[in-house]
Amino acid sequence: MTGGAAPITGRRPGGPVLELRAAGRVHGEGPRRVRALAAVDLAVASGEFVAVMGPSGSGKSTLLHLAGGLDAPSEGEVLVEGAPLASMRPSTLAALRRRSVGYVFQEFNLLPGLTAAENVAFPLELDGWGLRQAGAAARSVLAECGIADLADRRPEDMSGGQAQRVAIARALVGPRRLLLADEPTGALDSKTGSTILELLRDRADRGAAVVMVTHEARFAAWADRTVYLRDGRIAGSTGPSDPAALLGTVDAGAP
Numbered sequence: 001m002t003g004g005a006a007p008i009t010g011r012r013p014g015g016p017v018l019e020l021r022a023a024g025r026v027h028g029e030g031p032r033r034v035r036a037l038a039a040v041d042l043a044v045a046s047g048e049f050v051a052v053m054g055p056s057g058s059g060k061s062t063l064l065h066l067a068g069g070l071d072a073p074s075e076g077e078v079l080v081e082g083a084p085l086a087s088m089r090p091s092t093l094a095a096l097r098r099r100s101v102g103y104v105f106q107e108f109n110l111l112p113g114l115t116a117a118e119n120v121a122f123p124l125e126l127d128g129w130g131l132r133q134a135g136a137a138a139r140s141v142l143a144e145c146g147i148a149d150l151a152d153r154r155p156e157d158m159s160g161g162q163a164q165r166v167a168i169a170r171a172l173v174g175p176r177r178l179l180l181a182d183e184p185t186g187a188l189d190s191k192t193g194s195t196i197l198e199l200l201r202d203r204a205d206r207g208a209a210v211v212m213v214t215h216e217a218r219f220a221a222w223a224d225r226t227v228y229l230r231d232g233r234i235a236g237s238t239g240p241s242d243p244a245a246l247l248g249t250v251d252a253g254a255p
Ligand SMILES: Nc1ncnc2c1ncn2[C@@H]1O[C@H](COP(=O)(O)OP(=O)(O)OP(=O)(O)O)[C@@H](O)[C@H]1O
Pocket: 027, 028, 034, 035, 036, 054, 055, 056, 057, 058, 059, 060, 061, 062, 063, 255
């Protein structure tokens, strides 16, 4: 199996890959209490690409962290392929995160000292893939991301944009059913940004559920649906045709 053209299939055909049910998250206590997310209901099906937009501090990253099991909700629940994350044993949750969920976050977290190909192969090796098979899958996905030439380079010898593309390749490698991307185009020029959007779109078209936080309506236009957050709540949502129109109606705010 490679990160190439194999279909990505979920365990529960028909059911959402990701579901947030009345999910909320409060940080801190007393005067330091911050409500980051409140009563969010969101279901993302296999094959669906959802963009999340909203002003700075509106809860977008919190939503992604809950969706990927990196943080737990204070209220409500999060289900991946029908399984509530809260009821999973830590080892089961770790295996799900490693195998089924691909994360592209603003911090690249590439391992220094390992080449790009080794970094991309690493999650597969953790999951029991043989070195050769994992290496081949890594090189294939690096090629898909247009960075085959970086395969043998280490993160310390890359630009920020190059490291970001390697991190994206790492998130896409293997049979991921849920892709979570927090401003994946952040450090990239607009041509490379579009390439990454094409890759995410392609993964959704092949059956993954994709959730992407973005500040840019032109990137949200690649999604099937845009959900707009304000003060931790869903303030509106729209289809693919016109995220800019939605921004006009719900007070875009500064990024
Ligand atoms: N670990 C934390 N401790 C305390 N407050 C937090 C923590 N994480 C997030 N918050 C607060 O929760 C709110 C939502 O934060 P979040 O990072 O989800 O917003 P965001 O929409 O992703 O913002 P940005 O666009 O600036 O990245 C903010 O008020 C933030 O300060």
